[in-house]
Structure formats: C-alpha cells, structure tokens
Amino acid sequence: MKKERRLSRNQTYMLITIPIVALFFLFNTLPLIQGVIYSFTNFKGYGDFDWVGLRNYMDLFTDARVGKSYWFTFRLAVLSTIVTNVISLMLAIGLNSKIKFKNTLRGMYFIPNVLGSLVVGYIFSYIFTYIFPAFTKMLGGEGTSMLSSTSWAWVAIVIVCAWQSIAMNTIIYISGLQTVPEDVYEAGSIDGATGWKKFKHLTFPLIIPFFSINMVLCMKNFLMVFDQIVAMTSGGPAQSTESISFLIYNNGMSGGQFGFQSANAVLFFVVIVVISVLQLNFTNKKGEQL
Amino acid sequence: MNNNDQKMSKKNLKNSGHVNWPVTILLILGLSTIIFPLYMTVVIAFKQPSEMTNSISGILSLPKSWSLANFKEAMEVTDFWNSLGNSLLITVATVALSIVLHSMLGYVLGRTQAKKKGYKLIYFYVVSGMFVPFAILMMPLVKQTAILHLDNMLGVVILYTVFYMPMNVMLYSGYLTNIPVALEEAAYVDGASTWRTYWQTIFPIMKPMHATVAILTALGTWNDVMTPLVIMSGSKNTLPLAQLSFQTQFGANYNLAFASYLLALLPIIIFYLICQKQILGGVVNGAVK
Numbered sequence: 001m002k003k004e005r006r007l008s009r010n011q012t013y014m015l016i017t018i019p020i021v022a023l024f025f026l027f028n029t030l031p032l033i034q035g036v037i038y039s040f041t042n043f044k045g046y047g048d049f050d051w052v053g054l055r056n057y058m059d060l061f062t063d064a065r066v067g068k069s070y071w072f073t074f075r076l077a078v079l080s081t082i083v084t085n086v087i088s089l090m091l092a093i094g095l096n097s098k099i100k101f102k103n104t105l106r107g108m109y110f111i112p113n114v115l116g117s118l119v120v121g122y123i124f125s126y127i128f129t130y131i132f133p134a135f136t137k138m139l140g141g142e143g144t145s146m147l148s149s150t151s152w153a154w155v156a157i158v159i160v161c162a163w164q165s166i167a168m169n170t171i172i173y174i175s176g177l178q179t180v181p182e183d184v185y186e187a188g189s190i191d192g193a194t195g196w197k198k199f200k201h202l203t204f205p206l207i208i209p210f211f212s213i214n215m216v217l218c219m220k221n222f223l224m225v226f227d228q229i230v231a232m233t234s235g236g237p238a239q240s241t242e243s244i245s246f247l248i249y250n251n252g253m254s255g256g257q258f259g260f261q262s263a264n265a266v267l268f269f270v271v272i273v274v275i276s277v278l279q280l281n282f283t284n285k286k287g288e289q290l
Numbered sequence: 291m292n293n294n295d296q297k298m299s300k301k302n303l304k305n306s307g308h309v310n311w312p313v314t315i316l317l318i319l320g321l322s323t324i325i326f327p328l329y330m331t332v333v334i335a336f337k338q339p340s341e342m343t344n345s346i347s348g349i350l351s352l353p354k355s356w357s358l359a360n361f362k363e364a365m366e367v368t369d370f371w372n373s374l375g376n377s378l379l380i381t382v383a384t385v386a387l388s389i390v391l392h393s394m395l396g397y398v399l400g401r402t403q404a405k406k407k408g409y410k411l412i413y414f415y416v417v418s419g420m421f422v423p424f425a426i427l428m429m430p431l432v433k434q435t436a437i438l439h440l441d442n443m444l445g446v447v448i449l450y451t452v453f454y455m456p457m458n459v460m461l462y463s464g465y466l467t468n469i470p471v472a473l474e475e476a477a478y479v480d481g482a483s484t485w486r487t488y489w490q491t492i493f494p495i496m497k498p499m500h501a502t503v504a505i506l507t508a509l510g511t512w513n514d515v516m517t518p519l520v521i522m523s524g525s526k527n528t529l530p531l532a533q534l535s536f537q538t539q540f541g542a543n544y545n546l547a548f549a550s551y552l553l554a555l556l557p558i559i560i561f562y563l564i565c566q567k568q569i570l571g572g573v574v575n576g577a578v579k
Contacts, residue, residue, distance in 0.1 A: 012484040013398045020395045027452040034430035099314040114562045116513035116530040119551045175574045248425045265426035
C-alpha cells in the first residue's frame with residue numbers, strides 16, 4: 001500500500017478555516033469597513049467626493065428627518081415588543097394547557113411566521129385601507145384609513161409586525177413552558193398558588209431565559225423593520241413611518257446621500273450593538289438571581 | 291423535541307381526563323385573527339373587479355365563480371414561473387452551501403476554541419457578525435458586487451451564505467459540545483484523516499442540526515426582499531421581489547394583485563403543511579440553543 005502523506009489535524013483545521021473566514025471577511029467585514037470610511041465623506045453614490053471628517057455625524061443629530069426616523073423606529077420596536085410578548089405568552093399558556101386539538105391549533109398559530117413579510121404587508125395594507133374603514137363606518141365612525149393618518153399609521157405597522165412575530169415567540173414560550181416540571185405546580189397548588197399568583201411566582205421565573213431570547217429577537221428584528229414599510233406606507237404619510245433601514249435605503253441608494261446615510265448606518269449599528277449588549281447583561285443578571 | 295411534545299400532550303390528557311374547553315374555545319376564536327387576512331386574500335384573488343364593493347357584506351362575500359382567470363393573468367404579468375425558479379435556485383443553493391461550509395467551520399471552531407486562543411478569537415469574530423445590520427453593508431456591497439460581477443443570483447447566494455454564517459456556526463459549534471471527542475479519536479487512531487473523519491463520522495451525526503440550519507436559512511432566504519432588491523436591482527426577480535416590481539402594473543386591479551400575492555404565498559404554505567413538524571422542531575431548536 002502506498003503511504004500517502006497525510007495532513008496533520010492542525011493543517012486540516014487551517015485549510016477549512018482560512019477560506020471560509022476569508023469569504024466572511026470579504027462580504028461582511030470589508031463592506032463594513034467601507035461603510036465606516038464612506039461615513040467620513042460627502043460621497044453621493046457617484047462622481048468625486050471629499051473628506052468631511054465628522055461633519056456627517058454632527059449633522060445626524062440635527063437632521064430632523066433622521067431624528068424622526070429614530071423616534072418612529074424606537075416607538076415601533078418597543079410597542080411591538082411589548083404587544084408581541086404579552087400576547088404570545090398568553091397564547092403559549094393557552095396552547096400548553098389541557099386543550100383539545102392541541103397540535104392543530106399550535107400548527108395554525110405558527111402560520112404567520114412562514115409567510116413573507118412583504119406580501120403580508122401588502123395584504124394588510126389593503127385591509128387597513130378598505131376593509132377596516134368599512135367596518136368603522138358601519139359602526140358610525142368616519143371610515144378613514146389608519147394608514148393615511150400621521151398619528152395612526154405607525155400603530156397599523158405595529159399590528160402587522162406583531163401579527164407575524166407572535167407566531168415565533170409563542171412557539172419559543174411553549175418550549176419554555178414545557179421545561180417547567182409538573183411537580184413545581186403540584187407543590188405550588190398545595191401552597192395555594194393559583195391563577196396570576198401561580199404565573200407570577202412559579203411559571204414566569206422559570207421561563208425567564210425564554211423571555212430574554214424573545215426580547216432580544218424581537219427588539220433586533222423590529223429595529224431593522226423594512227419590508228412592512230415598503231409594502232404599507234413607503235414611509236408616509238408625511239414621513240411619519242420612515243424606519244431607519246428604509247431611510248438609509250431610500251436616501252442612501254437613490255437620494256444622493258451615500259456618505260451621510262453611511263454615517264447614519266454606522267450610528268444604527270452602534271445602537272443595535274449597545275441595545276443587544278444591555279439586554280443580554282440585564283437578563284444575565286436576572287438569570288443569576290435565580 | 292417533537293417526540294417529547296407528543297409524549298407531554300398525551301401525558302397531560304391521561305393525567306387530567308377533562309379537557310379545558312373554555313381555553314380551547316377561546317383559542318379557536320382567536321384563530322380568526324390569523325384566518326381573516328388569509329380568507330380575504332383568497333376571496334379577493336378569485337373575485338372580479340366588478341364584484342368589489344364597499345359594503346361589509348360585499349367585502350366578506352364569497353366570489354360568484356371560482357374562476358382561475360386572475361391567477362392565469364397574474365402568472366403572465368409577474369412572470370411567475372421564472373420568479374419561482376429563481377427563488378428555488380437561490381434558496382436551495384444557499385441551504386446546500388450553508389450546510390457544507392458552516393458545519394465545517396462550526397466543527398473546527400467547536401473543537402478548537404476551548405484550547406486555542408486564535409480559534410476562539412475567530413469564533414467571536416464570526417459570531418459577532420450577527421449584530422451587523424444589512425443597512426450598513428448594503429451600500430458598499432452594491433459597489434463591491436458590481437465590481438466583482440456578482441450583482442446576480444450567484445452574488446445573492448454568496449451574500450446569504452455569509453450573512454447566515456454567524457448564526458449557523460454558533461448553532462453547529464454549540465451542538466458539537468454534545469458529541470464526545472472520543473468518537474473522532476477512535477476513527478483517527480484507525481488511520482482516517484481528519485478530513486475523512488469529519489465527513490464519515492461527524493457530519494452524519496450532526497443531522498438534527500443540519501435540519502435546523504436548513505429550515506432557518508431557507509425560511510429567511512425564501513422570504514427576504516432587501517438583499518435581492520439591492521444587489522440584483524431589478525434584473526432578476528425572486529417570488530417576493532416580483533410582488534414589489536410589478537406593483538405598478540397591478541394598478542388598481544386588486545384582484546389581480548391578490549391572485550399574485552396568493553401565488554407567492556402558496557409554495558411556502560404547502561411546504562409548511564407537509565413539513566410542519568420538522569419546521570416547528572427546527573425553529574425551536576435554533577432559537578433555544
């Protein structure tokens with residue numbers, strides 16, 4: 001038998017790691033670095049550009065449109081996160097109790113999660129524009145669409161975001177509830193814990209890890225909201241529903257603000273990292289207390 | 291997970307004997323929030339523009355005839371089969387590449403990061419990519435993919451493979467901590483190379499994680515709009531992207547538009563109905579790990 005020269009384990013490891021990590025660098029880190037570099041220029045997306053130092057970053061804090069988009073995105077993310085988690089937790093408790101058709105019901109409640117958010121946005125856009133107004137008119141209201149109101153359009157987007165995310169969060173909460181052993185409840189019921197008390201003192205503390213997964217997932221996804229905006233409002237009316245991603249896409253790609261929106265994107269990146277780290281720290285501390 | 295699930299529900303039913311009917315009924319009523327938008331989609335997709343009225347009963351009524359004409363027209367307008375083919379191609383290629391590349395890297399990093407500082411750094415470097423929003427990469431990537439002639443489907447596949455790398459590598463290397471090193475050591479002592487040991491021993495063992503990775507990656511890429519929108523800039527359509535591209539052509543013909551939306555949703559709904567158990571299991575596995 002021919003004795004072939006075999007690569008050592010370390011050499012094999014390196015041969016696997018280097019090309020894959022190089023690919024990751026090329027299409028993730030390199031564009032990230034370019035984005036940071038562009039953020040110090042007045043590049044329009046074409047033609048020549050000059051270095052402007054930190055001017056883009058200073059302008060970010062005085063630009064009314066950018067401020068508005070952060071205010072909108074945060075309101076949306078916080079309210080959607082709360083709505084989603086409250087409803088999914090209730091649904092999960094329901095779906096985990098002694099009910100009939102358990103598997104079918106669980107399967108049905110998960111459907112929104114597999115649907116594409118752009119198409120869901122289009123469908124809800126029609127519902128908000130034509131169907132809900134018809135209902136409110138019948139009930140004696142004015143019959144105007146939420147989407148055409150600067151003060152209500154964002155609530156419509158919260159509803160659509162929550163409608164889709166509840167599915168995923170519910171499933172995660174159900175798997176959390178299944179980790180709670182039966183005897184905890186038995187012990188609890190001897191002590192007279194029922195209903196809200198049982199939930200607050202027994203169930204919830206035990207599923208905090210799942211709660212924190214859901215919070216982090218929700219916040220991150222909602223902060224990056226894009227498809228729903230494209231489908232439902234295109235940022236309107238009067239720029240009241242421009243999310244950060246939508247503004248960066250719109251003005252950066254075709255609005256001649258490549259450099260300025262790059263600075264916005266860098267700020268957005270920092271904001272997401274800070275929020276994620278804060279959330280993880282907070283829930284880690286909570287976890288230690290248990 | 292699924293087995294567990296079934297065992298649990300069986301146990302619950304046996305233990306109690308009585309079904310909680312109020313909760314069951316509440317949950318069935320609650321389903322209307324999910325069914326209503328889907329019902330409206332189906333009804334509008336089958337109706338003719340002349341059947342569209344502003345009265346509640348008219349809005350909720352079933353179409354006069356279940357004609358497939360709207361769907362036929364929608365397929366022509368949006369070039370349905372082409373978009374479907376592109377979506378399938380992108381998703382399948384991304385999933386295949388992800389399983390091969392991410393599992394290899396996950397394996398190497400999972401086995402080495404405890405012992406070697408360099409690999410630990412690489413692990414954190416890759417995983418921290420999870421926090422990079424697409425918004426910051428988007429504009430430079432448009433330029434970069436154009437220069438590399440990757441402003442096409444191949445480019446989109448490569449980008450997805452990179453974007454899903456942090457999550458998938460984390461899943462794989464996490465899963466590896468449950469697989470004893472002794473397995474590889476045995477194969478290694480028998481004279482197999484590290485490369486062969488990986489493909490013959492480790493890769494098959496990671497099958498449950500392959501399923502999770504495949505499902506999470508497929509759901510994400512199938513429904514994604516932003517990446518193909520930005521990178522291919524209208525030269526090729528995916529199924530969701532076609533809805534955006536042809537929005538102006540639908541005009542005020544909502545019946546045509548809804549027929550197209552329904553067509554765009556159908557493949558994933560059918561897939562979900564067939565593989566429901568695997569999908570639910572995979573999603574939970576991915577999120578909880």
